Amino acid sequence: MPKRNAVLSELGRRTGEPPIAWLMKLALDRPKLISLAAGFTDNPSLPVEATRELLEKILGSPKRGQSALQYGAGAGDADLRGLTVKRIVEQDGANPRSGAYAAERLVVTHGSQQFLYMVSEALFDPGDIVMVEDPTYFVYLGIAQSRGMQCRGVRMEADGIDLANLHRRLEELKKAGDLPRLKALYLVSYHQNPTGTTTSLAKKQEALGLLRRYENAAGHPIYLLEDAAYRELRFAGEDPPSALTLPGAEERVIYSGTYSKPFATGIRVGFGLAPEDLFPAIMRIKGNHDFGTSNLPQQILREALASGVYESHVQALRARYGIKARAMLGALRLHCADVAEWTEPRGGLNVWAKFPRRVATGLKSKLFAGTLERDVLYVPGQLCYADDSSRRKPNCEMRLSFGAASESRIREGIQRLGEAARAI
Amino acid sequence: MPKRNAVLSELGRRTGEPPIAWLMKLALDRPKLISLAAGFTDNPSLPVEATRELLEKILGSPKRGQSALQYGAGAGDADLRGLTVKRIVEQDGANPRSGAYAAERLVVTHGSQQFLYMVSEALFDPGDIVMVEDPTYFVYLGIAQSRGMQCRGVRMEADGIDLANLHRRLEELKKAGDLPRLKALYLVSYHQNPTGTTTSLAKKQEALGLLRRYENAAGHPIYLLEDAAYRELRFAGEDPPSALTLPGAEERVIYSGTYSKPFATGIRVGFGLAPEDLFPAIMRIKGNHDFGTSNLPQQILREALASGVYESHVQALRARYGIKARAMLGALRLHCADVAEWTEPRGGLNVWAKFPRRVATGLKSKLFAGTLERDVLYVPGQLCYADDSSRRKPNCEMRLSFGAASESRIREGIQRLGEAARAI
Numbered sequence: 001m002p003k004r005n006a007v008l009s010e011l012g013r014r015t016g017e018p019p020i021a022w023l024m025k026l027a028l029d030r031p032k033l034i035s036l037a038a039g040f041t042d043n044p045s046l047p048v049e050a051t052r053e054l055l056e057k058i059l060g061s062p063k064r065g066q067s068a069l070q071y072g073a074g075a076g077d078a079d080l081r082g083l084t085v086k087r088i089v090e091q092d093g094a095n096p097r098s099g100a101y102a103a104e105r106l107v108v109t110h111g112s113q114q115f116l117y118m119v120s121e122a123l124f125d126p127g128d129i130v131m132v133e134d135p136t137y138f139v140y141l142g143i144a145q146s147r148g149m150q151c152r153g154v155r156m157e158a159d160g161i162d163l164a165n166l167h168r169r170l171e172e173l174k175k176a177g178d179l180p181r182l183k184a185l186y187l188v189s190y191h192q193n194p195t196g197t198t199t200s201l202a203k204k205q206e207a208l209g210l211l212r213r214y215e216n217a218a219g220h221p222i223y224l225l226e227d228a229a230y231r232e233l234r235f236a237g238e239d240p241p242s243a244l245t246l247p248g249a250e251e252r253v254i255y256s257g258t259y260s261k262p263f264a265t266g267i268r269v270g271f272g273l274a275p276e277d278l279f280p281a282i283m284r285i286k287g288n289h290d291f292g293t294s295n296l297p298q299q300i301l302r303e304a305l306a307s308g309v310y311e312s313h314v315q316a317l318r319a320r321y322g323i324k325a326r327a328m329l330g331a332l333r334l335h336c337a338d339v340a341e342w343t344e345p346r347g348g349l350n351v352w353a354k355f356p357r358r359v360a361t362g363l364k365s366k367l368f369a370g371t372l373e374r375d376v377l378y379v380p381g382q383l384c385y386a387d388d389s390s391r392r393k394p395n396c397e398m399r400l401s402f403g404a405a406s407e408s409r410i411r412e413g414i415q416r417l418g419e420a421a422r423a424i
Numbered sequence: 425m426p427k428r429n430a431v432l433s434e435l436g437r438r439t440g441e442p443p444i445a446w447l448m449k450l451a452l453d454r455p456k457l458i459s460l461a462a463g464f465t466d467n468p469s470l471p472v473e474a475t476r477e478l479l480e481k482i483l484g485s486p487k488r489g490q491s492a493l494q495y496g497a498g499a500g501d502a503d504l505r506g507l508t509v510k511r512i513v514e515q516d517g518a519n520p521r522s523g524a525y526a527a528e529r530l531v532v533t534h535g536s537q538q539f540l541y542m543v544s545e546a547l548f549d550p551g552d553i554v555m556v557e558d559p560t561y562f563v564y565l566g567i568a569q570s571r572g573m574q575c576r577g578v579r580m581e582a583d584g585i586d587l588a589n590l591h592r593r594l595e596e597l598k599k600a601g602d603l604p605r606l607k608a609l610y611l612v613s614y615h616q617n618p619t620g621t622t623t624s625l626a627k628k629q630e631a632l633g634l635l636r637r638y639e640n641a642a643g644h645p646i647y648l649l650e651d652a653a654y655r656e657l658r659f660a661g662e663d664p665p666s667a668l669t670l671p672g673a674e675e676r677v678i679y680s681g682t683y684s685k686p687f688a689t690g691i692r693v694g695f696g697l698a699p700e701d702l703f704p705a706i707m708r709i710k711g712n713h714d715f716g717t718s719n720l721p722q723q724i725l726r727e728a729l730a731s732g733v734y735e736s737h738v739q740a741l742r743a744r745y746g747i748k749a750r751a752m753l754g755a756l757r758l759h760c761a762d763v764a765e766w767t768e769p770r771g772g773l774n775v776w777a778k779f780p781r782r783v784a785t786g787l788k789s790k791l792f793a794g795t796l797e798r799d800v801l802y803v804p805g806q807l808c809y810a811d812d813s814s815r816r817k818p819n820c821e822m823r824l825s826f827g828a829a830s831e832s833r834i835r836e837g838i839q840r841l842g843e844a845a846r847a848i
Contacts, residue, residue, distance in 0.1 A: 048489030
C-alpha cells in the first residue's frame, strides 16, 4: 500500500494546525460562550448602510460597474494605491516626495496577512531567522512555522522592544555565525496584538540602526518589517510616525497595513510597501497566488477613501472601541484587581493580562478549564510566544479581546474570569 | 556593501516574471491594440445590475449585512460550500451521497488560482514532478516554476491527453527511479486553456487507472488534479462528467473550479475539493495565507446561486461567448484559411491556431512583430509548453482569445493577423 503521508511536501507536513483553529472550534461548539478570544470586530458598528451606498455609486453606472466587476491590475487599483500612500504620508506627517512612499512599490493584497505571507516567501528559506517581539501576533508565528523559519524573541517594554535585548540577541547570532540567516525584524508597531503596546519612533530608529550595524556580517540587508495592522484603531493619545519616516527607510523598511479591521473584516483589503530590492519578487509571487486582489472589494475601499466615508467610519469606530476598552478595563479593576495586572491600551482590540507566576493560563491549565466551565474563552499568552529554546515561554498571561463581544458580555466575561481565578 | 540579492529566499530568486506580465504591459502601452491575448472576459455581459440587486438583498437587512461584512469561516461560507457541491453533483449527474462530493472537503478560495497554489504547496517539494498537458494553462506553469517543480508534458489529442504517451512517460519515470517525485497529473479538462480541448470521461478514467498502477513504485498516491475552470462556459454540445464520478475519486481526485469567469472576474471566488489525506494540509496552508476568503464576495455568489440569478447569467453568458467564438471562427475561415489551422472550441474563451512549421509565432518571431505592428496581440503557443528537455517546444502555434474583444474587433484582429502571416 502506498504511504499516504509520504505524498505531502515538506511544507505540507510541517505546517501545523493553528491554535486559533481549536479556539474557534470551541467557540462554535458552545453558542453561549463569551469569547474574549476572537479576533472578530464589533458587529453593530460594521458599515452596512455605508457599504450599500458606496456600491450604489460603483454599480449605478454601467461603465463603472463593468470595470469594477472585471479583473484589475496585479498590483491593485491604481487610484486605491495612490490614496493609500497619500493616507500613510498624512498619518506620518511626511514629505509626499520622499522615496519611502512610492505607490509603484505598494501592492494591494487579500488582507495584510497575504502580504506577510508573500514577504516571508520572498525572504526566508527553511532555517532562516526572523526576530519577533516576545510576545507577538500568533498568526505570523504560524507562517514562520509553516515555512520552517526560526524565530528569535526580543523582550518587550512599555514602549516597544527592549533595545539592549535586541542588541544581545544580534550579538548571539553573530557569535554563532547565524547572522547570514537573519533576514528581518518583525514589529507589530501600533497597539500591538497581543499586548496593546505601541513602539516609539525612537525605538524604531535605534532598532533600524542596530540592524544596519550587523548587515556586513550578515552579507545582505536586514529588513525592518513593520506591521501596522492596528494603526487606524487608536482611541486615545497620539500615534508616533511609522518607520517609513526614518533615514534609509526606502531601502530597509517593509510596511504592511490593512483596511479590513478599520472598515469591514468581510471586505479583505490589505496592502504592503516594500523596498525596490524586494518588491519585484513579491509581485511575481502575487502573480502566482492570484494575479491580483479581487477588484470589487478594492473599488469599495477606493470609493470610501475618496468620498470621506472611510474617514468618518474610522472616527466612529475609534470612539466605539474606546468605550469597549473602558468597559473591559473597568470590569478588570472591579473583578480582577486582586488576581492580575494588565496593560491599558490606547488602541487596537486587546488587553494583555498577567497573573502571578504560579497561576498558569495555558490550554491545559486549571484557569483555562475553570474559565471555559464558566463559558468564557481567552487566548492563552503562551500561544503568542515564538518557539525559541533560549528562554522558557511565560505561562501566566492572556490576551483579552474587546473587539467582538458587547459591553455587557465583556463585563460578564471578566467577572467570571475573576471568579475562576479566585477559585484556584 | 551587503549583497542585495543574497537576501532573497530560493523561492524569491527562482520565481520568474510571468510572460503574461509582459504581454499586459504591451497592451497598456498601446491603447489602440486589439488584444486577442488577454484572459479578460466580456465586459458588456458582466452582471452589473444583477450584482447590484444581490447586494441590495444582502445589505438591505442590518443583521444579514453585518454578517456579510464580518470575517467568515476559514473554509468559506457553509451555505456556499453546500450550494457548490450541489451544483457539481448536478453537473455530474452523480449520487449526492457519493463520498467524492463532501462539502466538508471543499474550500472556498480567492479564485481557483489560489487553490492550485495551495495544492502545489501541500504536495510538491522543489524537484518534485507534475505531469501536465502539452500545451497547458501557462499560469500553472508559473506556479510550478516558482516552486522549483519539474514538469513533464503529455501529448494532446482531440479528446484530451494521449494515453499511450502518458503511459510511456510514466515508464520513463519508473526506469529513471523518479516515480517517488511524481505527485500529480494536472488536467485542464473542460474547454482547455489554451487549446479548447475537452477531455472525455473515458480518458480521465484510463489516466486515473494508469496513475494507480504506478503508485506502488512511487510509494505514495499520485493524484489527478482536475482544473474545471472553464466548465461553466460551454456554448455547444454536452460536457462529460468530471473525474469525481470515477471509482476511487474520493481518494485520488483533486477538483478545482471557479465562479470568477462565469459570474464576474472582479469578484474572485473559486473553490476546490481535495481528498481526506490532503484537505487538512490545504486548510492549514489557507490559514496562513489569509485565514479565509473575503466574505462579502462569497455572499454575492451564495445569493446568486440560491436565487437562480447565477444560472440565468451563465445561460446568457454561454450564448454570448458562442456568438463571439463564431465571430472569430468565421473570420479565421475568411482571412486565415490559407495560412493556418485551428480548433473549434465548444466552450471556454480560446481558439488554438497552428501555422506551418516554418512560420514561427514566438515573442521574437517575424509574425509576432508583424502582428504587433498591426496593433494586434496574441499569446505565442510556446508560452503554454512546460520546460521539459525531453522534447522541443513547438513554435508555430498561438492562443487567440475571444473573451475580451468585441465581435467587430475580433474580426478586424483576425483579418490583420492573416495579413501579417501572408506578409512573411
